[in-house]
Amino acid sequence: MEIKEAIEKLDNLQQKMFAFNAASSALYLDGVTVAPKETSQGRGVALGILAGESHKTFANPEVGELLSFLEANIDKINERRARQVVILRKDYDQLSKIPANEYMEYAMLTNEASDVWHKAKEESNFELFKPVLEKLVQFNIKFAGYYDNTKKPYDALLNEYEKGVDMEYLDNFFATVKSRLVPIIKAISQKKQIDDSFMHKHYPVEIQRKFSDYLMEVMGIDRNHCTIGETEHPFTLEFTSQDVRITTNYKEDNLADSMYSVIHEGGHALYELNIDPSYDYTCLAGGVSMGIHESQSRFYENLIGRSRPFINAIFPKVKEFFPEQLEGVDAEMFYKAVNKAEPSLIRTEADELTYCLHVMIRYEIEKQLIGGTLEVKDVPAEWNRLYKEYLGVDVPDDKHGCLQDSHWSGGSFGYFPSYALGSAYGAQMLQNMQDEFDVFKNVENGDLTLVTEWLRKKVHTWGKMLEPAQILENACGKFDPTAYTEYLANKFTELYEL
């Protein structure tokens, strides 16, 4: 094989993988947004076959040979392609261990599971979801062995979402977080609670949609390359750096819910939109890891979006959208309302302070499920027990309990910790950013240009060109979770006058 021919094959392979991903994404997106209800079967067949074809294209001995050839000639190809070879080698070694039939079966299972989960959640019927969840857990335990059989299964899964992260790392991280935050949460429970009743007046969906458009504008998101859909569970999905979709879920009795979903998913979207477009159609496209992705979404949602300067900047406009609902409310009251800290049932609606405890509960359950010390049938009881222990709340039913998140139905075990890690990474990025310029001076003027530009240069533009650890190092220095815990401690001590 000539180098030139090998490079052409490398490019073609990546374009094909892009096309298969785009196809599956389009089918998935359709399924969760506009498809008629009883149509998942056909989509499942299509997704299963496409997964099989994609597997056959990639987990093919010819690809292994191509990569070996390029590895032997790594000094003859440019840095970008060398990096592509590293990424593809890792994926190839993993994927070629998964038999094609299992891979297809799993693609069909997650499609079916999404449907079953929706129904189970709607009816608050865990029994309905149980058999699918059991299969999903078994598949993930098996896949973990394919990924890295030298690791404990859950460590192997965690490593997929955030390279280098394992249970030991997370146990330490969560212990730090827990010991610092739980006393603050307790102290708040003794204080007079913030009044956020005006956030729960009637907020018509039609106006909330326009409000979302405004928030996207403030964030500087180009709508010619990013739309907002509506789904049960908000998410971001990218086709290319030029084509990103976010979704939200409007609740007419809760303004903050969609508002912060949009800012959160908008953060994910900015990451994807700012990736070097010359990486499109290669494996360098897309965010580098879930932890880094969540660091961006939670950066905009909380560090910026729930800051006093941001609320001061947007509040006059918020009042224009909802003059009646916000009569008599000022920016400071609004700021307090969106930061009201109170143990609650639903993770996506949780405040910034108690949020990490929601994540910890999921982490504990996944650890046991994948570790084999908890049976699926016992998930609801364990969920409810942990919510009582960590947050002091009683779970009334599984809809507001273990059926609330879509992650497991999508086959994601090991994803949740990324939310907490991302929050911590973000806090450290903010610290470094503030050393370079007066962040909140800009935010107070409603101008996020410099903020986004800093993140673009340090994080976004790289796609997968750098390892997550390298991006983290560039943007934060050495990881130190106390930047995050101290940020929260200071914010909530001031807010609740502890």
Next chain:
Amino acid sequence: MEIKEAIEKLDNLQQKMFAFNAASSALYLDGVTVAPKETSQGRGVALGILAGESHKTFANPEVGELLSFLEANIDKINERRARQVVILRKDYDQLSKIPANEYMEYAMLTNEASDVWHKAKEESNFELFKPVLEKLVQFNIKFAGYYDNTKKPYDALLNEYEKGVDMEYLDNFFATVKSRLVPIIKAISQKKQIDDSFMHKHYPVEIQRKFSDYLMEVMGIDRNHCTIGETEHPFTLEFTSQDVRITTNYKEDNLADSMYSVIHEGGHALYELNIDPSYDYTCLAGGVSMGIHESQSRFYENLIGRSRPFINAIFPKVKEFFPEQLEGVDAEMFYKAVNKAEPSLIRTEADELTYCLHVMIRYEIEKQLIGGTLEVKDVPAEWNRLYKEYLGVDVPDDKHGCLQDSHWSGGSFGYFPSYALGSAYGAQMLQNMQDEFDVFKNVENGDLTLVTEWLRKKVHTWGKMLEPAQILENACGKFDPTAYTEYLANKFTELYEL
């Protein structure tokens, strides 16, 4: 090869083709409904690669061998699979003549063309569309040669949409239609015109959406298997017999426009939804030809939807949706308004009587374009000339002229005649149906069950199991266009008291 193995291969091949089609459909649907504006490039790359993969899978010598083997053993396989072999052989012989690179290039071109056409139409700028249209015409001329090089190119294309139909057949058909209808159109122009001004009051989109839901209900369409999207140009797209989508386009100053789009596309949808579900994932799924498909859509739209009994049945409900707009209007006035016959500019808004002339104009232009006697640059002038000659109207700009339809941008040359043929087939089906039961007695009661059941048995359920000619024969007897022309002549003579 064993028969058993061959059958397994046959089934797998068809499932793969289904998956590739579903993938392309999902990407296409996304592109025309919810995708951000400036994102066609990535979709084009994905669609191009998927077309290439699909081509590689199907136009593969192994498939040729498989089909030859099954042809040699045709007495050992069941009737269904035998029919699949016939259909796949025809497709294989055609497709294997198209080089893979041309096939991919064409898939990317039609994706780009859709975008360019949208922009060109919006700006009424033919110059923008011209270069793409030129490429599309050249591709189609070339493809026609691949399809059947013993035929004239346009005959080869026509045969793709309706087997057995060629220019001679259509010239005769259109001559019959023209000679019978033009005098009626002329006679109407001497009479007092119907007042339909109330159809052009303000009809808010929100209420029109609910009205569409009502129409779907009257048609007996199960919404769990069929949704309504919104696009520039209404269409129907099926994934399986369980998953069909229609789209419409709401105009706030025109109630009839979306109303009849929904009934028309609903007719297509009923066809797809009623196909034997055991054909799903095989080449027997989907409507058999464009002519038969249009016979169903135009059956519901005109023969039923624009009949007096149908209007009598739904009018009380229509008035509930739009009480202010329809104040002082009765069912008879509404019936007359939706049947107002008047030469006009836009095909999709044309009345039942003048509609065929719009189709004829497109037929004449395509005949010349594909025949090589008309250059793309001269299309606008020729279009405008023919509108003046056939319909007596002056085309003010290309937006209301040759840029109005999406078909050419999608690469469809030879499709338009299907609309006229379908209308004629439908009229003959109605005649036969009436011999069996009192159709309009049912319609007057708002009950389309028997009508749809008749069409299901005679047409829908067969999918591609029978040839179009056979289905036509079963439902109509021998084709005779005078059933159609006489139906129109009678209807409009009574309506305008000619």
